[in-house]
Amino acid sequence: MVDEIDFKIIDVLKTNSRLSYAEIGKQISLSPSSVRERVKKMEDSGLIKGYTLQLNQSLIGNNLEAFIMLKIFSGRLKAVLVEIESYPEVKEAFRITGQHNLYIRIALKDQLHLQQFIDKLVNFGEPTTHLILSRIGEGNY
Amino acid sequence: MVDEIDFKIIDVLKTNSRLSYAEIGKQISLSPSSVRERVKKMEDSGLIKGYTLQLNQSLIGNNLEAFIMLKIFSGRLKAVLVEIESYPEVKEAFRITGQHNLYIRIALKDQLHLQQFIDKLVNFGEPTTHLILSRIGEGNY
DNA sequence: TATGAAAAAGAGGCATT
DNA sequence: AATGCCTCTTTTTCATA
Numbered sequence: 128m129v130d131e132i133d134f135k136i137i138d139v140l141k142t143n144s145r146l147s148y149a150e151i152g153k154q155i156s157l158s159p160s161s162v163r164e165r166v167k168k169m170e171d172s173g174l175i176k177g178y179t180l181q182l183n184q185s186l187i188g189n190n191l192e193a194f195i196m197l198k199i200f201s202g203r204l205k206a207v208l209v210e211i212e213s214y215p216e217v218k219e220a221f222r223i224t225g226q227h228n229l230y231i232r233i234a235l236k237d238q239l240h241l242q243q244f245i246d247k248l249v250n251f252g253e254p255t256t257h258l259i260l261s262r263i264g265e266g267n268y
Numbered sequence: 269m270v271d272e273i274d275f276k277i278i279d280v281l282k283t284n285s286r287l288s289y290a291e292i293g294k295q296i297s298l299s300p301s302s303v304r305e306r307v308k309k310m311e312d313s314g315l316i317k318g319y320t321l322q323l324n325q326s327l328i329g330n331n332l333e334a335f336i337m338l339k340i341f342s343g344r345l346k347a348v349l350v351e352i353e354s355y356p357e358v359k360e361a362f363r364i365t366g367q368h369n370l371y372i373r374i375a376l377k378d379q380l381h382l383q384q385f386i387d388k389l390v391n392f393g394e395p396t397t398h399l400i401l402s403r404i405g406e407g408n409y
Numbered sequence: 410t411a412t413g414a415a416a417a418a419g420a421g422g423c424a425t426t
Numbered sequence: 427a428a429t430g431c432c433t434c435t436t437t438t439t440c441a442t443a
Contacts, residue, residue, distance in 0.1 A: 129327075129328060137321070137323070140320075140321045141320055141321060142318070142320075143318060143319055143320075144285050144286055144319040144320050144321045145285055145286060145319045172327065173324050173327060174323060174324055174327045174328065175321055175322070175323060175324075176321075176322040176323060176324050177283075177284060177321065177322045178284055178285040178286045178319065178320070178321050178322070179281075179282055179283075179284075179285050179319070179320060179321070179322060179409055180278070180281045180282060180285045180316055180317075180318065180319050180320070180409060181316070181317040181318045181319070181320060181409065182278070182315060182316060182317060182409060183314050183315055183316075183317050186270075186313065186314060186315045187270060187315065192362075194364075194371070196398075208404055211404060211405070212404065212405045215408055216408075217405070217407070217408060218407050218408055218409060219403075219407045220403070220404040220405060220407075221333075221400045221401070221402065221403055221404065222400070222401040222402045222404065223335075223398040223399065223400055223401060224398055224399040224401060225396075225397075225398045225399075227398075229404075230335070230398070230400075255366075256366075257337075257364040257365055257366045257368075257371070258364065258365040258366075259362045259363070259364055259371075260362070260363040260364060260365060261362065261363045262360075262361070262362055263349055263352060263353065263361040263362065263363065263370075264352070264353045264358070264361060266358070266359050266360045266361075267356055267357075267358060267359055268320055268321060268322065268323055268359060
């Protein structure tokens with residue numbers, strides 16, 4: 128259903144999802160029409176969920192990145208799930224297995240902002256915080 | 269340096285980074301030329317680091333998502349940083365503060381694949397694994 | 410900065426192989 | 427599936443407000 132050509136297209140879109148079909152085709156030696164057809168198919172099948180952008184958070188004043196793992200208090204799961212969706216600081220969140228139930232990655236202005244964020248979370252569970260020192264590689268979405 | 273109009277453009281690109289300047293302009297009532305000018309400026313300044321795509325991992329046979337926190341053995345940091353970049357399973361990796369030094373998010377075929385992946389990591393440190401049960405929201409990149 | 414105009418490039422639809 | 431062709435839209439550049 129998905130062949131190597133599709134993966135080549137994905138690899139190109141991974142590096143820059145705004146490229147034209149013509150440009151993608153140039154890089155993998157395929158006509159723009161064919162590239163388009165394959166991309167549309169991957170979109171329709173749901174393989175490609177969407178296209179997004181990567182921001183440099185520090186250039187908009189968010190100098191602190193961190194993730195928090197939350198051991199949620201009994202009965203507070205639904206409440207915290209709703210709450211988390213409304214926080215603009217949250218960049219990514221998962222339910223997870225293990226001692227903690229929730230992983231939340233955040234971008235924050237400074238340590239005070241982090242403190243305030245944690246203060247909000249302690250109503251829902253017991254947080255363990257890890258600061259992000261640096262990113263490694265670019266990822267393989 | 270970055271005003272509300274820029275953030276409006278970012279918000280639109282966040283939902284779909286492949287939209288044309290014309291379409292973005294329509295959504296925020298700005299001419300295509302102006303949208304383009306602002307986007308280029310944000311690209312040049314480094315605020316917009318790039319454009320990427322989101323894949324449905326389960327549709328390409330990766331039914332298991334997890335993250336591993338690694339407590340790296342003394343003197344093995346550099347080796348593991350290089351190693352990790354070469355693993356196609358790795359979707360995201362950070363150096364972090366706390367008991368563990370490294371956070372690695374991965375997409376895997378199945379439990380056997382996870383086991384094999386952990387077997388590779390134990391050469392470099394002590395791993396703690398958390399399976400991802402589900403994602404919450406879409407994130408605010 | 411924002412806009413409008415004009416040329417060049419690309420998208421989208423369709424018929425052919 | 428892939429390609430070429432056609433029409434329409436979008437991008438890109440540039441002059442102007």
